[in-house]
Amino acid sequence: MSLSDLTRPWRAFSYGFLDASAKREMRRKMIKAVAVPGCQMPYASREVPIARGWGTGGLQVTLTLVTPKSVVKVIDQGADDSVNAASIRRFLTRVSGADATNDTRAATLIQSRHRIPEEKLGADQILILQVPNPEPLRPVEPNMSAARRMHADADYGRLWLTLYEQIVRSGRVMQGASYPSMVNGRHVMSPSPIPRWDVPKLHMADHLTILSAGREKRIFAVPPHTRVEPLVFDDVPYRVEDHAGVTCARSGLTGYFMNEIPQDGGGAAYEVSDSELGAKAIRHAEGGPDETGATWYVNGEMQG
Known part of the structure; x- marks a missing residue:
């Protein structure tokens, strides 16, 4: 056998880089994720030209949904001009022919790492969040098989205990990013490492949110007009970061994250x-x- 026997003539990539089989699977899993809000769906995460842990899950979702008529916005911790955001945005436009924008209102697909834009999203927009660790039970149950059974039984007592211990030790809930949240009154999810400030933006929102973890091979979703409620005790209300009185040194804006x-x-x-x-x-x-x-x-x- 020679090397030429193991090769084939060059041919162009599939539209949007991913092959048709990968896109079919991603679409099926996204439909399942929308049908059962907050429930993690496993999928065969494909290789894409960025390293695992740098947004491969979100990129696969965007590549599946993008069309030549799409307008793509990519942000990294709120910034459009970071290396990660610029590189992903350039890749998406090259393999799809879609337009790119920095304007939140003009985008149809918004892929984000760790933030939700401050401007409200509409029903014609899809928010795609990159997720490094989709399992909210991992800090309290490292055995993933056991964690799956706990989700099936809606057994979230250990999460409540963790929040209680934080209050006892520190006087307040210390959980910052990835605050565990109940979706549609049934499944607790880890809403990506977005700050507490952003979690209320998912509650009864007009837009669809898809969260994807490429390294962990899990995808889940928050459909439009779905309840997303952070885990809180009745006598200890949920608090976001106190940025109300802080002013931006560059723009003069006040009252945002x-x-x-x-x-x-x-x-x-x-x-x-x-x-x-x-x-x-x-x-x-x-x-x-x-x-x-x-x-x-x-x-x-x-x-x-």
């Missing part, structure tokens, strides 16, 4: 995490039109 930037001398400056929201505010301050759409939060308070 901020990144803290250490400064020389021990102080700190703040910059709005949603980079495009800040860019819109700067353009408006310089005399341009107000391009900002309705936002989930106003002055640090979640809107109904």
Whole structure:
């Protein structure tokens, strides 16, 4: 046998990079995930040209859903211009012919790592969240077979115990990102490493959210108009990060989720995490039109 016997002539990739079989499986699993909100569905995660742990799950979902008419937005912890976001966005446009945008309102597919945009999403938009660890029970039950049985039985007592212990030891719930949340009154999910600030944006939202973990080979979803309720005790209300009185040093925006930037001398400056929201505010301050759409939060308070 020679090397030529093991090769074949070059031919173009399938549209959107993934082959038809992979896309069929992804679509089936997405439909199942929508039908059972918050429940993890296993799938055969394919190889894509980025490393595991850098967004392969979200990328596979986007490659499955993208069409030449799509408008794609990719963000990394709120920023459109990070290396990871720019590289994924460039890859998506090259293999699909879809347009790319930084404007949240103009996008039809929004792939994100660790953040949900501050501007509200509509029914014609799909939010795709990259998930490193989809299993909310892993901190309390490392045996995944046992964790699956606990999900089947809706046995989440250990999660409640963990939250109780945090309150006893620290006086408040210390869970930050990936706050465990009950979906549709049945399954507890780990809503990606989004901050507590972003979890209420999933509750009864108009848009579809698909969460995918390529390394862990799990996909789950939050359909539109579905209840997403963080696990909280009746006498200890859910609290988001206190950024209501913090002002962005670049754009002057106040009342949105901020990144803290250490400064020389021990102080700190703040910059709005949603980079495009800040860019819109700067353009408006310089005399341009107000391009900002309705936002989930106003002055640090979640809107109904």
